[in-house]
Amino acid sequence: MSGGPTVGAILTLNAGSSSLKLAIFDLVASGALLPWRRGELRQDGAAQRFRLRDADGVTIVNEVWSEARFDASLGHLLARIDGELAGRRLIGIGHRVVHGGAGHRMPEEVTPELLALLGELAELAPLHVPHNLAPIREIALARPDMRQVVCFDTAFHRTIPTVATRFALPREFESRGIRRYGFHGLSYEYVARRLAVLSPRLYAGRVIAAHLGNGASLCALKGGESIDTTMGFTALDGLVMGTRCGALDPGALLHLMRWEGLSVDEAERLLYTRSGLLGLSGISNDMRVLLESGEPAAAEAVDVFIHRIVREAGALASILGGLDGLVFTAGIGENAPEIRARVCERLGWLGLRLDETANADGAEIISAPDSAVEVRVIATDEEAMIAEHVRDLPAA
Ligand code: AMP
Numbered sequence: 001m002s003g004g005p006t007v008g009a010i011l012t013l014n015a016g017s018s019s020l021k022l023a024i025f026d027l028v029a030s031g032a033l034l035p036w037r038r039g040e041l042r043q044d045g046a047a048q049r050f051r052l053r054d055a056d057g058v059t060i061v062n063e064v065w066s067e068a069r070f071d072a073s074l075g076h077l078l079a080r081i082d083g084e085l086a087g088r089r090l091i092g093i094g095h096r097v098v099h100g101g102a103g104h105r106m107p108e109e110v111t112p113e114l115l116a117l118l119g120e121l122a123e124l125a126p127l128h129v130p131h132n133l134a135p136i137r138e139i140a141l142a143r144p145d146m147r148q149v150v151c152f153d154t155a156f157h158r159t160i161p162t163v164a165t166r167f168a169l170p171r172e173f174e175s176r177g178i179r180r181y182g183f184h185g186l187s188y189e190y191v192a193r194r195l196a197v198l199s200p201r202l203y204a205g206r207v208i209a210a211h212l213g214n215g216a217s218l219c220a221l222k223g224g225e226s227i228d229t230t231m232g233f234t235a236l237d238g239l240v241m242g243t244r245c246g247a248l249d250p251g252a253l254l255h256l257m258r259w260e261g262l263s264v265d266e267a268e269r270l271l272y273t274r275s276g277l278l279g280l281s282g283i284s285n286d287m288r289v290l291l292e293s294g295e296p297a298a299a300e301a302v303d304v305f306i307h308r309i310v311r312e313a314g315a316l317a318s319i320l321g322g323l324d325g326l327v328f329t330a331g332i333g334e335n336a337p338e339i340r341a342r343v344c345e346r347l348g349w350l351g352l353r354l355d356e357t358a359n360a361d362g363a364e365i366i367s368a369p370d371s372a373v374e375v376r377v378i379a380t381d382e383e384a385m386i387a388e389h390v391r392d393l394p395a396a
Pocket of ligand 1: 212213214215242285287288289291330331332335336
């Protein structure tokens, strides 16, 4: 094994409402983290499907578990992971927690006190935080000696200046935590670290990172730090997403509640699960399906998706005072050349020129040599970022 003998293994868990992503990394003596296993547990009809891939991406486990509820499978999952370790010593488990609020701006080691405090964060992200916390609690009970580290998706945005975090609401709301936070932080942090290695010039400069997946946002990076982003108090703001609406005039919501009798729960379902690409197209939340569809509504959903990216990218370029680099990442950003081409074409006014062949081929750098803005594609790896935090956080 490169980098010397294995010191131990680090497990990462990223638990959502209907799926849990996991990865196991080997920590070797040089400090490098080598991916060993990646997988997920996903709701599949009335059961759960557990898949595991080896370091080469080859599927080595594909099982259906009978538990109807995904959180009921956690005990089973932990036992299964133990079996997969093949003699490795697990030295820590890292978790993604979507919202850290104003008080949690760095990765932290889990203690009983912290767990109690984190429960309060559920109020800020009720659809996500309880799911994030479930495996942490389960492990804390079953294995109280196991080191657990929580990594907040909001934390990377701690560098955003106050002026960009404020809503223009009366002051007292800010002190109650009603402000902009930003999300996809683990993804942006990973992209920034990769950029530092791949292009120190861009890392030091003004960059927009575009995380375009089922969730989607943009982040303005200056000197590798976040200075603004399109998501706000929740992961609902900003771009059009798979099923989330993105930026919405709050007056439209008031109207729906007042005149159409929408309850809070109905409004939540509407904005989080029935809107975005799915709502606009009436066909699918999946960009691949929309790009292949001949339906006008599918084409219009893609048009709106692009329009909003271009609009927000212009705003962030303005906040950055110009643009040196644009980085595409996540499912759509990494795999959809047509979307990248359409965004880049509309950003031509910034002096951005795409190399169409490099874009179609999925090259690392997809801008033309004479482009004023270097455009890159970087595959994100939130799991690797979590494992790095587990490795780097000094033991409590
Ligand atoms: P993520 O949330 O990062 O897994 O990204 C999921 C999104 O990426 C879905 O909308 C997929 O349709 C989209 N996606 C994945 N592969 C492709 C592809 N080859 N072309 C277009 N969209 C893709």
